[in-house]
Amino acid sequence: MLQHLNLVPTAPARVVVVGAGGFVGNAIAGRLERDGIPVLRLARRDVDLLAADAARRLAAILRDDDVLIAVAAIAPCRTPEMLRDNVALAVALVRAAARPLAQVVNIGSDAVYGDGPVPLTEDSPTAPGTLHGVMHLARETMFRGEILAPLCLLRPSLLYGAADPHDGYGPNRFRRLANRREAIVLFGAGEERRDHVFIDDLAAVAARIVLRRSTGVLNVATGAVASFADIAGMVNRLAGSEIPIAATPRRGPMPHNGYRPFDIAACRAAFPDFAYTSLADGLAQAQRDVARTP
Numbered sequence: 001m002l003q004h005l006n007l008v009p010t011a012p013a014r015v016v017v018v019g020a021g022g023f024v025g026n027a028i029a030g031r032l033e034r035d036g037i038p039v040l041r042l043a044r045r046d047v048d049l050l051a052a053d054a055a056r057r058l059a060a061i062l063r064d065d066d067v068l069i070a071v072a073a074i075a076p077c078r079t080p081e082m083l084r085d086n087v088a089l090a091v092a093l094v095r096a097a098a099r100p101l102a103q104v105v106n107i108g109s110d111a112v113y114g115d116g117p118v119p120l121t122e123d124s125p126t127a128p129g130t131l132h133g134v135m136h137l138a139r140e141t142m143f144r145g146e147i148l149a150p151l152c153l154l155r156p157s158l159l160y161g162a163a164d165p166h167d168g169y170g171p172n173r174f175r176r177l178a179n180r181r182e183a184i185v186l187f188g189a190g191e192e193r194r195d196h197v198f199i200d201d202l203a204a205v206a207a208r209i210v211l212r213r214s215t216g217v218l219n220v221a222t223g224a225v226a227s228f229a230d231i232a233g234m235v236n237r238l239a240g241s242e243i244p245i246a247a248t249p250r251r252g253p254m255p256h257n258g259y260r261p262f263d264i265a266a267c268r269a270a271f272p273d274f275a276y277t278s279l280a281d282g283l284a285q286a287q288r289d290v291a292r293t294p
Contacts, residue, residue, distance in 0.1 A: 001270070002216040002270040012037065012103070014039070014040060015037055017032075017069045021043030021044060022043075024199070026163065027163070027202065028203045028207075031204060037210065049088075050092075054089075056096075067210055068104045068105070070097075072089060073135070083131050086139070090138070090142050098147065098148060100149060103149055103151075110219060112133050113155075121263045150213060150215045156197055156220035157221040158194055160198065160199065161198060170228060171231055171235065178239035183246055184236070185248055190227055191227055191228075191229060195224065195261065196279055197221060197222060201220070219262055222278075223263070223264040224278075229245070235283060239287070
């Protein structure tokens, strides 16, 4: 459950978004800017968090009245070397932010949770089964142990949106294939069901967290699940195409036992005025956003 330190929404003096050059950081920074909140965007060209002097350089930029949103990460984390570099990156972040800032918000992942037969909540056990999840849990542990400022840990589920540069299995890849009139290839029959979050919704939740100066842990998930086969069909129809959707034999176990739902009661309690974008509406908006891109 979140605790709001601001009884009413109040804009901070400045928000520093570290990792603003990426898909998630850019979306959050853009939302805050549209809300009239001063934002300092920092990307790798501004501060290389793997450099030996990264913590010192970032600390010199930060002010005590700043809100720091930590987005920068090497993701998805797939190898031991990537895990090592992510830990080094997180060390630079926490060392630079170990001061009385107005607030620190870490953008993590639901990958910190283990699998189970019931919907995930913020109190579900953190038992990651992947290097990506281990990375995010290690990062959260460092933030909890080192950050002096009010701390909020966000754990989004699978994100999608037109600007996502990754070609990960799911809405982003399916949309690109459909727009190119290429076949969508499913893992198995695409029967596993997951919770997919439109990127604008994560940005909207992050903005509310900043305005209310919230602390605690919050999952960012819609509370609804859809199969990858259903998503492929929806994307196909939005692209106005009749491309093949092909099932393939699985080469390993189904991720998360084929089902990863969320109980979003905590988000509803924290922000009763907020409603997540439905998958159908989010996919349609992503398709419109692609069409508007030069």
